[in-house]
Amino acid sequence: MKTFKAKLAAATLAAPYSLLHAQVVTVPSSTSTVRLQTLDPAATNFEAPAGTVIAVATDDGLNANNTRNWNLVNRGTITGTNDGISLDALTPGGSRFENYGTVSTSATTGAGPFGGLYANSGATVINHAGATISSGDRAIHMGAPGTVTNNGLLQGGQDTVIFVQGGTFTQGATGQVSGLNGVVFSANTLAGTNAGLIRVAGTGLWVRGGAAGTFDNTGGTIEVIATGGLRTAVVADTGAKLDLVGGFVLAAGGFSRGLVAQDVQSTINARDLSIEADGNQARAANAIAGGVTTVTNTSMTARGPGSAGVVALTAGRVQVSGGTVTTTGADGDGLVAYGDSAGGAGGVVVADGVRISTSGATAYGARAAGAGTGTPASVTMTGGSVETSGDGAIGLVAITQTTLTAGNVAVTTRGVGSEGATARNAARLVMNGGSVTTTGNDAVGLSTVGSGEPDQVGAVNDPDAAIIPGASVGGASLAATGVTVNTSGTGSHGVRVRGDSVLSLVDSTVTASGAGANAVQYEAAGGAGTLTAAGSTLVSQQGAGIAMNGGTMNVSMTTSSLHGSGALFNVTGGGTLNLNADAGSTLTGAALTEAGSTSNLVLRDSTWNLTGDSRLTTLNNDPSQILFSAPVGGVFKTLTVGQYSGDGVIGLNTYLGGDGSPSDKLVIDGGTASGTSRLRVTNAGGPGLVTSASGIQLVDTINGGTTQAGAFSIDGRAVAGPYEYRLFRGSIDGTAPQAWYLRSEQDPPPPPPDPAPGPAPSPAPDPVPDVPRPVRPLYRPEVGAYLANQRLSGQMFVHSLHDRRGEPQYAEGVGLVGQGKPGAGWLRMVGKWEGGRSKDGVFKTSTDSFLLQGGAELATWQAGGVASRLHAGVMGSYGYASSDAEAQANSAHAKGKVEGWSLGIYGTWYQDDEKKHGAYADAWFQYGWFSNRVEGDQLPTVKYSANGLAVSGEVGYAMPLRGGWVVEPQAQLIYVDYNESDIDEPNGTRVRGASASGILTRLGVRTHRTFVREDGRKLQPYVTLNWWYSDTESHIAFNQVQLGSMYPRNRFEAKVGMNLALNKSWSGWTSVSGAWGQQDYYQYAVRVGVRYAW
Structure with missing residues (x-):
C-alpha cells in the first residue's frame, strides 16, 4: 500500500498540470498582454503550449489579477517589458505556476520592481529542468510568502534573482540561479534547500527584515563572483536569523565576503560548510554592527592581499568551533576583531578548537585591533593551533586596548622577522597553556610594545574597520602561563620587551637556540619595561640571558631560572637593568655592563652561576x-x-x-x-x-x-x-x-711587650737586622683521623694467648680429649679507650673501639712427650673503632671510623698440658678486611677500603713458686702487613702511602695464684706487666707532604684480671688494663671471655 502511494505521488508530481485537470484553457500567442481574467472569465486553469509565443513590447507579457487563484503552465515563450508574467491570487499564495519554457522581461531596476515572474500575493512556482525565468530586474518576485522550486535557470538582472517574503526555496542539482543578487528572503519564516548552483555578482543568499529560518546547502554551491565593490555570498541583516548547513560558499573578487551577519539581532549559524573568499581583502566569515555569526566544523579559506578568515567589528561577534581557517596573501588574518574609532563597541571573536594557517608576509593568525576609543575588541581562543608562514608574520597579536586570550593554543611561525605572540599599545594578550615555536632569522617568540608606538600592525586600509594608526595610549602587556616557547634562527630572541610594556611568565619555558639569539631582548622606547617570571625557565643557547641597549628594564624572577650562553646579561648604550631574583631562582652566565650603563642585581634565596x-x-x-x-x-x-x-x-x-x-x-x-x-x-x-x-x-x-x-x-x-x-x-x-x-698558618703569637724605656746607650748599638716573621703551619684534623685509622686497622685484632684462652688449666679441666677430636668453643669481647698526641704535638686523637672475637678448638695432638700436647683451632673477629681528631690552633674536628672483619687459625703447644707448667708456644695467623671513613667538619665524607694480615709467635714459661704462686715470663713477636687503597678527596688532596708493615714485640711477665672454693669452683686472680714496642710504618703522604708519628713506639701496660672455673665445662675470664707512653699516650681496656669445653 505504501509503495503504491509513493508511486502515485511521484507520478502526480511528474505529470504536466494539463493532464490532471480537464478544464484547461489554452493561452494563445500574442503581441499584446494576455490577461487570463478576460481570456476566460470563469476558468482558473491555463496552459501555454509548446510553440506559444507571447512577445509584448510595452507591458506585461501575461497578466492574472486577484479575482481568483490561478493555475498556469507555460511550455512556450512569454516576454514582456514590465513583468514577463504578473500572477496575483485571490488568497495569499493561492496561485500556482509551472514553467517548462521561457519567461523573461527586459525591464530593469527603476520604477519596478519587475520580475520574469511577479507574484504579488505569493505563489507556488516550479521552474523545471531546462526552463528559464529571467529578467533585467528580478527573475522571481514574491510579494507575500510563497514556494519556489527550481531545477532550471533563474536569471536576474540588476536586482535580485529571487525575492521571497517568507516561504520556501528548493533548488535541485540541475538548478541554477544567476544575476546580481541570488535569493532574498525579506520577511517571515523561511526554509531553503540548494543542491544546485547559485552564482551571482552581488549577494548569493540574503536574509533580512526579521526573516528567520534554515537553508540547507548540502551538495550545493553559493558563489559570488564580484568585479568591484563589496560583495557577499551570504548575508543576514536587519534582525534576520539564518541557519546555514553544508555545501560550498565562494566569494571571489576584491573585498568579497563569504558570510556576514549585520545589525543587532541578526544571526547566522553555519555548520559543516566549506567557505572560500578570494581577492584583495576578501573575508570568509564576518559579523558587523551587533550581528552574530556562528561557524561550526567548517573549512574557511581566504586568498589575496589583506584577506581574512574571520572578521568581527562594531559590536559584531563571530563564534567558531572546530574546523579550519586558511589564508594566503600578504597582510592576511586568520581571525581578527576590530575596534570602533567612532567610540562604539568593538568586535568579538571566539574560537574553540580551530586550526588556523596563514601564508604571506606580515600575515597574522589571530588579531585583536583596537581604535583607542569605545568598548575594546577582543579575541578568545581555546585549543586548536595557529601556523603562519611569511616574513614579518605574527601568530597572535593584540593592538591598542584590546584583549586577546589563548588557552592551550599551539602557535608556529615561519619567516624572517616573524613573531609568535605580540601585544602593542595598551593591549593585553593572555596565553594559558599551549606553545609558541618560531623559525627563521630575527624572529621572536613573545613580544610586547610600549606607548609611543604605532598601534597598527600591517595594512590599515580595511573597508570594514576605521583604525586610526599612530594613536598611543600606553604600554601593552602579555601574560603567559604554562607556555612553552622555542625560537630558532639567527637573532631570533625568546621574548622581547619594548618601551614601557609588561611581559609576565608563569610556569613557562623560553628557549632561544639560534646564533646571537637572546632569551630576553629589551629595546628602549619611552618608559621602563617590565618582565616578571614565576616558576619559569628562560634559556639562550647561543646568546645572552638578557640583552639591552639603552633604556630601563625591571626584571623580577621568583622560583625561576635565567641562563645565558656566556652572558647572563649585557647592558649597553647607557641602559639601566634592575634584576631581582627571589625564592630559589637560578641565574647562569656572566654579567656584562658597558661603561656608562647601570646594572643592579638583587639576589634573595637564589643562586647565580657565574661563568x-x-x-x-x-x-x-x-x-x-x-x-x-x-x-x-x-x-x-x-x-x-x-x-x-x-x-x-x-x-x-x-x-x-x-x-x-x-x-x-x-x-x-x-x-x-x-x-x-x-x-x-x-x-x-x-x-x-x-x-x-x-x-x-x-x-x-x-x-x-x-x-x-x-x-x-x-x-x-x-x-x-x-x-x-x-x-x-x-x-x-x-x-x-x-x-x-x-x-695556611696559625694566628701569629702576640708580640712581647715593649721594655720599659731606659737611658740611651752610648755609643749607639749597631742596627738589629730584620728577623723573618715566624710562620706556623695550620694543619687540618683529618690528618690525625687518617693516621688513627691506619693504626687501628693494622692492630685491631692483635692479642696474646691469655687474651684469647684465659687460664689454659681451667680450659682443660674436663681432662684430655681424644687425639684429633674437637674440645672447646670460646667467645670474648674487648672495649678500649685510647688517645694521645703526635710527636710534634700538632695532632691529638681519642678512640673508642670494640672487638668481638670467637673460635673453636678443632683438634689436639700429643707432641714432645706424654704430657705435651698441641692444640689447633680457628677464629673469626669483628671490630669497630671511632676516633676523634684535632689539630693545633684549629677549631675544626674530624672523625675516623674503622669497621673490620677477620678470619684466622691458631695453634698452641704445652709442655705440660695437664698442669700448664713449664714451657708453652702459641702462634696465630689472621687476614682482615676493613671499611674506613674520615668525616671532617663541613667536608664530604671520605670512604676507602683496606686489607691486612698479621702473624704472631709467642713463648712463655710457667714456673711454680711457694704459696701456690706461678710466675710466667712471656715474649711475643707479631708481623703486621696493612694495605690501604689510594684516596682522592673531593677537595683534590691525594692521600697516598698509608699502607704499612712492620714488627710488634711484647715482653711481659704474668703472675697468678689459684683459690679453690668449697663448691669446687676455682678463682685465679692475676697481674700482667707488658712492654710493647712497635716498629711499623706510621706515615701518610698528603699531596706528597708526609706526616706521621701519631703514636709512640714504646708502651707500657699493666693488666689485672680474674680467671674462673665454674664447672668442668664452663670457664671464663675478665681483665682491666691500662697502657701509657710518650706523647701523652694512654689506653684503657676491659676484656671478658667465656669458654665451653666438651
Missing part, C-alpha cells in the same frame, strides 16, 4: 649563592662591583698553594662591601702549601673601594693537602688593608 668575568653597578646578595664556575685552561674569573652588600655565599675557585696563587676574585670598585657574606673556597688543583706572606687574595679593592671589618668570613673550610686555610683581612705589609686573603 665569566663580570661587572655590576650594585649587587645585593641576600642571602643567596654566587658560584663561580670552574676555571678552564687555568683562567680564573673576576667579579667587579661598585657597591656590594648581603649575607649570602660567594663560591670561589682557588688554587690552594702558596702566596700569590691564582683565584677567582671579588673586586670592590670605588664603593663599599658591607654585610656578613661568606666565601666558599673550592680547591682548583692546588697541592696545599704553607703561606709565608699575605697569602692568596680573594677580595680586592680599587679606586678607593673599602670593605667593612665583618663583611666576609670563610664558608665551611678551605683545605688542601694537610693544610687548613683561613681568611684574613689586610695584607701582611699593610699595602692592601681592605683586601682579604687566605693563609
Whole structure:
C-alpha cells in the first residue's frame, strides 16, 4: 500500500498540470498582454503550449489579477517589458505556476520592481529542468510568502534573482540561479534547500527584515563572483536569523565576503560548510554592527592581499568551533576583531578548537585591533593551533586596548622577522597553556610594545574597520602561563620587551637556540619595561640571558631560572637593568655592563652561576649563592662591583698553594662591601702549601673601594693537602688593608711587650737586622683521623694467648680429649679507650673501639712427650673503632671510623698440658678486611677500603713458686702487613702511602695464684706487666707532604684480671688494663671471655 502511494505521488508530481485537470484553457500567442481574467472569465486553469509565443513590447507579457487563484503552465515563450508574467491570487499564495519554457522581461531596476515572474500575493512556482525565468530586474518576485522550486535557470538582472517574503526555496542539482543578487528572503519564516548552483555578482543568499529560518546547502554551491565593490555570498541583516548547513560558499573578487551577519539581532549559524573568499581583502566569515555569526566544523579559506578568515567589528561577534581557517596573501588574518574609532563597541571573536594557517608576509593568525576609543575588541581562543608562514608574520597579536586570550593554543611561525605572540599599545594578550615555536632569522617568540608606538600592525586600509594608526595610549602587556616557547634562527630572541610594556611568565619555558639569539631582548622606547617570571625557565643557547641597549628594564624572577650562553646579561648604550631574583631562582652566565650603563642585581634565596668575568653597578646578595664556575685552561674569573652588600655565599675557585696563587676574585670598585657574606673556597688543583706572606687574595679593592671589618668570613673550610686555610683581612705589609686573603698558618703569637724605656746607650748599638716573621703551619684534623685509622686497622685484632684462652688449666679441666677430636668453643669481647698526641704535638686523637672475637678448638695432638700436647683451632673477629681528631690552633674536628672483619687459625703447644707448667708456644695467623671513613667538619665524607694480615709467635714459661704462686715470663713477636687503597678527596688532596708493615714485640711477665672454693669452683686472680714496642710504618703522604708519628713506639701496660672455673665445662675470664707512653699516650681496656669445653 505504501509503495503504491509513493508511486502515485511521484507520478502526480511528474505529470504536466494539463493532464490532471480537464478544464484547461489554452493561452494563445500574442503581441499584446494576455490577461487570463478576460481570456476566460470563469476558468482558473491555463496552459501555454509548446510553440506559444507571447512577445509584448510595452507591458506585461501575461497578466492574472486577484479575482481568483490561478493555475498556469507555460511550455512556450512569454516576454514582456514590465513583468514577463504578473500572477496575483485571490488568497495569499493561492496561485500556482509551472514553467517548462521561457519567461523573461527586459525591464530593469527603476520604477519596478519587475520580475520574469511577479507574484504579488505569493505563489507556488516550479521552474523545471531546462526552463528559464529571467529578467533585467528580478527573475522571481514574491510579494507575500510563497514556494519556489527550481531545477532550471533563474536569471536576474540588476536586482535580485529571487525575492521571497517568507516561504520556501528548493533548488535541485540541475538548478541554477544567476544575476546580481541570488535569493532574498525579506520577511517571515523561511526554509531553503540548494543542491544546485547559485552564482551571482552581488549577494548569493540574503536574509533580512526579521526573516528567520534554515537553508540547507548540502551538495550545493553559493558563489559570488564580484568585479568591484563589496560583495557577499551570504548575508543576514536587519534582525534576520539564518541557519546555514553544508555545501560550498565562494566569494571571489576584491573585498568579497563569504558570510556576514549585520545589525543587532541578526544571526547566522553555519555548520559543516566549506567557505572560500578570494581577492584583495576578501573575508570568509564576518559579523558587523551587533550581528552574530556562528561557524561550526567548517573549512574557511581566504586568498589575496589583506584577506581574512574571520572578521568581527562594531559590536559584531563571530563564534567558531572546530574546523579550519586558511589564508594566503600578504597582510592576511586568520581571525581578527576590530575596534570602533567612532567610540562604539568593538568586535568579538571566539574560537574553540580551530586550526588556523596563514601564508604571506606580515600575515597574522589571530588579531585583536583596537581604535583607542569605545568598548575594546577582543579575541578568545581555546585549543586548536595557529601556523603562519611569511616574513614579518605574527601568530597572535593584540593592538591598542584590546584583549586577546589563548588557552592551550599551539602557535608556529615561519619567516624572517616573524613573531609568535605580540601585544602593542595598551593591549593585553593572555596565553594559558599551549606553545609558541618560531623559525627563521630575527624572529621572536613573545613580544610586547610600549606607548609611543604605532598601534597598527600591517595594512590599515580595511573597508570594514576605521583604525586610526599612530594613536598611543600606553604600554601593552602579555601574560603567559604554562607556555612553552622555542625560537630558532639567527637573532631570533625568546621574548622581547619594548618601551614601557609588561611581559609576565608563569610556569613557562623560553628557549632561544639560534646564533646571537637572546632569551630576553629589551629595546628602549619611552618608559621602563617590565618582565616578571614565576616558576619559569628562560634559556639562550647561543646568546645572552638578557640583552639591552639603552633604556630601563625591571626584571623580577621568583622560583625561576635565567641562563645565558656566556652572558647572563649585557647592558649597553647607557641602559639601566634592575634584576631581582627571589625564592630559589637560578641565574647562569656572566654579567656584562658597558661603561656608562647601570646594572643592579638583587639576589634573595637564589643562586647565580657565574661563568665569566663580570661587572655590576650594585649587587645585593641576600642571602643567596654566587658560584663561580670552574676555571678552564687555568683562567680564573673576576667579579667587579661598585657597591656590594648581603649575607649570602660567594663560591670561589682557588688554587690552594702558596702566596700569590691564582683565584677567582671579588673586586670592590670605588664603593663599599658591607654585610656578613661568606666565601666558599673550592680547591682548583692546588697541592696545599704553607703561606709565608699575605697569602692568596680573594677580595680586592680599587679606586678607593673599602670593605667593612665583618663583611666576609670563610664558608665551611678551605683545605688542601694537610693544610687548613683561613681568611684574613689586610695584607701582611699593610699595602692592601681592605683586601682579604687566605693563609695556611696559625694566628701569629702576640708580640712581647715593649721594655720599659731606659737611658740611651752610648755609643749607639749597631742596627738589629730584620728577623723573618715566624710562620706556623695550620694543619687540618683529618690528618690525625687518617693516621688513627691506619693504626687501628693494622692492630685491631692483635692479642696474646691469655687474651684469647684465659687460664689454659681451667680450659682443660674436663681432662684430655681424644687425639684429633674437637674440645672447646670460646667467645670474648674487648672495649678500649685510647688517645694521645703526635710527636710534634700538632695532632691529638681519642678512640673508642670494640672487638668481638670467637673460635673453636678443632683438634689436639700429643707432641714432645706424654704430657705435651698441641692444640689447633680457628677464629673469626669483628671490630669497630671511632676516633676523634684535632689539630693545633684549629677549631675544626674530624672523625675516623674503622669497621673490620677477620678470619684466622691458631695453634698452641704445652709442655705440660695437664698442669700448664713449664714451657708453652702459641702462634696465630689472621687476614682482615676493613671499611674506613674520615668525616671532617663541613667536608664530604671520605670512604676507602683496606686489607691486612698479621702473624704472631709467642713463648712463655710457667714456673711454680711457694704459696701456690706461678710466675710466667712471656715474649711475643707479631708481623703486621696493612694495605690501604689510594684516596682522592673531593677537595683534590691525594692521600697516598698509608699502607704499612712492620714488627710488634711484647715482653711481659704474668703472675697468678689459684683459690679453690668449697663448691669446687676455682678463682685465679692475676697481674700482667707488658712492654710493647712497635716498629711499623706510621706515615701518610698528603699531596706528597708526609706526616706521621701519631703514636709512640714504646708502651707500657699493666693488666689485672680474674680467671674462673665454674664447672668442668664452663670457664671464663675478665681483665682491666691500662697502657701509657710518650706523647701523652694512654689506653684503657676491659676484656671478658667465656669458654665451653666438651
